[in-house]
Amino acid sequence: MKLSPRLRLATVVPLLGLLATACSRRAEPQNVLNPQGPVSRQLDRLWNPVFAIAVVIFVLVEGLIIWVMLRYRAKSDDDAPVQVHGNTTLEIGWTILPALLLVIIGFFTVSTLVDLDRKPTGDVLKVKVTGHQWWWQYDYPGYKVTTANELHIPVDRPVLVLVESVDVIHSFWAPALAGKMDAIPGRQNHLKLQADKPGKTYLGQCTEYCGLSHANMRIRVITHTQSDFARWIADQQRTARISASGEAAEGAALFRTRGCGGCHTVSGFSAGTVGPNLTHLYSRKTFAGSMFDLNEQELRLWLRDPSARKPMNPNKGLGMPNLQLTEDEIGKLIAFLETLT
Numbered sequence: 001m002k003l004s005p006r007l008r009l010a011t012v013v014p015l016l017g018l019l020a021t022a023c024s025r026r027a028e029p030q031n032v033l034n035p036q037g038p039v040s041r042q043l044d045r046l047w048n049p050v051f052a053i054a055v056v057i058f059v060l061v062e063g064l065i066i067w068v069m070l071r072y073r074a075k076s077d078d079d080a081p082v083q084v085h086g087n088t089t090l091e092i093g094w095t096i097l098p099a100l101l102l103v104i105i106g107f108f109t110v111s112t113l114v115d116l117d118r119k120p121t122g123d124v125l126k127v128k129v130t131g132h133q134w135w136w137q138y139d140y141p142g143y144k145v146t147t148a149n150e151l152h153i154p155v156d157r158p159v160l161v162l163v164e165s166v167d168v169i170h171s172f173w174a175p176a177l178a179g180k181m182d183a184i185p186g187r188q189n190h191l192k193l194q195a196d197k198p199g200k201t202y203l204g205q206c207t208e209y210c211g212l213s214h215a216n217m218r219i220r221v222i223t224h225t226q227s228d229f230a231r232w233i234a235d236q237q238r239t240a241r242i243s244a245s246g247e248a249a250e251g252a253a254l255f256r257t258r259g260c261g262g263c264h265t266v267s268g269f270s271a272g273t274v275g276p277n278l279t280h281l282y283s284r285k286t287f288a289g290s291m292f293d294l295n296e297q298e299l300r301l302w303l304r305d306p307s308a309r310k311p312m313n314p315n316k317g318l319g320m321p322n323l324q325l326t327e328d329e330i331g332k333l334i335a336f337l338e339t340l341t
Contacts, residue, residue: 032175120158131170131183134213148276154229174204218290251336
């Protein structure tokens with residue numbers, strides 16, 4: 001039997017979609033089906049019954065359709081069947097039953113949403129998350145700490161995330177820990193999350209299209225024990241140690257003369273606010289919106305031509321410009337950046 005072009009397309013497209021799900025470049029997937037905290041488990045408890053009901057209905061309906069097609073398929077010599085109105089009892093039943101299901105699902109959905117919108121109380125960690133094109137800034141107002149790209153939280157402690165944006169609409173989502181929340185310019189939304197296990201890194205993503213490098217605006221949530229989190233906070237509160245001699249000192253001078261300090265903060269040294277805070281850059285594992293591992297090789301490629309590594313539009317003020325650095329200048333800047341621990 002020869003398939004029509006439309007039928008071939010309807011067959012191929014779903015298969016291509018399944019194939020595309022295997023194209024993740026990281027070994028640590030974003031996983032909404034493996035909740036790792038009380039907030040994500042609450043969402044999971046809402047989703048699982050709805051999914052189970054949908055599966056049962058799908059199997060029942062599709063099974064009946066296939067059975068009717070096989071059982072009552074027309075033969076070439078059959079007369080036209082008797083035309084009937086239908087079955088009023090069945091029609092009323094399959095109208096009322098779905099309506100009741102929707103009411104029940106709606107009740108639990110609304111009650112869950114109301115509970116999720118309720119701000120946590122008690123020993124709550126507040127973090128202000130600000131979306132930029134194309135990276136995340138994290139402020140801990142209770143500790144006077146500002147960092148970028150990697151969100152650090154203690155386990156077994158509720159976190160109130162205050163979500164904002166300075167440019168366009170973004171959306172903050174770490175699926176293993178909580179639902180998503182839009183970051184909207186001129187407005188502050190809130191989201192609560194909590195993690196169970198220390199020493200884990202949970203991945204996330206901006207989920208609202210925000211321009212050229214939307215796909216490269218990633219999230220990493222790193223969990224600590226209470227004591228380890230206190231040590232991390234203490235380290236972040238330190239002023240940067242600026243070398244007074246050697247290649248790192250020359251790199252520090254270049255950081256100023258080349259204009260890096262106009263965009264980046266290094267506490268006690270520069271106060272730029274356009275780009276990520278670099279005070280403790282080397283306490284992180286990634287940079288550039290958590291797109292690249294933080295090491296000398298990646299930094300060298302980045303400083304050589306940022307837009308070649310991550311699509312940006314610096315001519316319109318979006319992203320880091322190419323400073324036309326020499327290899328010697330790049331080496332000295334890296335030596336300076338490596339001291340920012």
